[in-house]
Amino acid sequence: MAENLQQVKKRIRTSNSIAQITKAMEMIAASKIKKAQSAVEKNKPFADRVKFIVQKILAENTDLALNSSFVGISKNADRKLVYVISSDKGLCGGLLANIYKQVAATVTKDDYVVTIGKKAQNFCIKNGYNVKASFHMGSSFPQYESIFPMLKIMNNLYEAKEISSVEVIYTNFKNRLVQEPVTKVLSPVERDENFVNKGDHVFEPSSKEVLDKLIPYYFEASFYNMLMNAYASEQAARMSAMSNANENAKEISASLTIIYNKSRQEKITNEILDLANGQIH
């Protein structure tokens, strides 16, 4: 019995420290989400403006879009490039499994894949996808500069006429409780049918030249937005996963404490019984 008591005590200690660790991880994730949310907020006017100008140019020049290699339909090849944005670390609930499901559903073995995050890299390599390059997601907030090399791959492949479209698989951050895996088309740029064009603008030097210069900004803004979303989702998923783990650890600790107290009481009772029996005999 004494041995058993020791063991139970040990287990209580273990579950307590697990509760502590998960609590700390939850709080770290919570603070990271706050930062991510404010960054998304700050980036929004920039991204909206860029999208607005692109849609404006497309709306005012209905013929233009089809000539540009990045806009409209230009089937250079049947192959597409897919960016898979995941996380570097696990312990974030169903987030990664959902991303993997999306990858399996949308990517064919022929497509080029660029992975961001170690988990996506491991998954794609293990399953024999055509991984062109892999980047790290990092545990801190992604920098704007970090997307330039990622998008350069897309430009290079477009110039080499190896791909016809670019898709991004990432987790969209809806709110702290809901994150959904999505596949978005980054390129070709689609016309927004709901776009309301107010007034004609003068384009200098010409609308085509403005568009050519603007398109990289458009991709950067869109892609950065997706990257930020993925980061925020990762943190949110980790926060809720850790919160659950914390609850469970506390529950286990509580039930173990009851077992411990019961068996200790049992032991004392037995000892008293032994003593009482001894006196009688």
Place this chain on the structure above:
Amino acid sequence: MANIYKLDILSPEGSVFSGNVKQATFPTMSGLITILAGHTALVTNLSQGDIEVEPETGEKRNITISGGFLEVSENMVSVVADFAVRSEDINDELILKAKQYADEQRKKKENVNSEMAERELQKAIMALKVLEHNKLKRKSKGVKY
């Protein structure tokens, strides 16, 4: 006051300038242009240089950009500004590293040590890049208030 308009200078990291101005001068591909209130609707590219802002109140100030876009519409002017320094060779180097990394991973999946080393290398390259970028930024961003 009809001779002022609202100017927004936006960057990916947030708003750089937002407020009413009397006039502002922008570096475009075909030279400097000054925008006053009531300018015709316009979209144009900006080249590297200084935006000279004359606010409604307060002193003139210069904001250095490395490129971007100017959009004028109905007494609202917005600039999508770019401060980032895109160094082609740094990009190329990073892509190369990422490709090599992916290849190596494919070859030796279980070799943890090499993976760790590679990760460290990646970190170091990234840090170097950020350092370089900040240096350039500080140099080029000689903002005079």
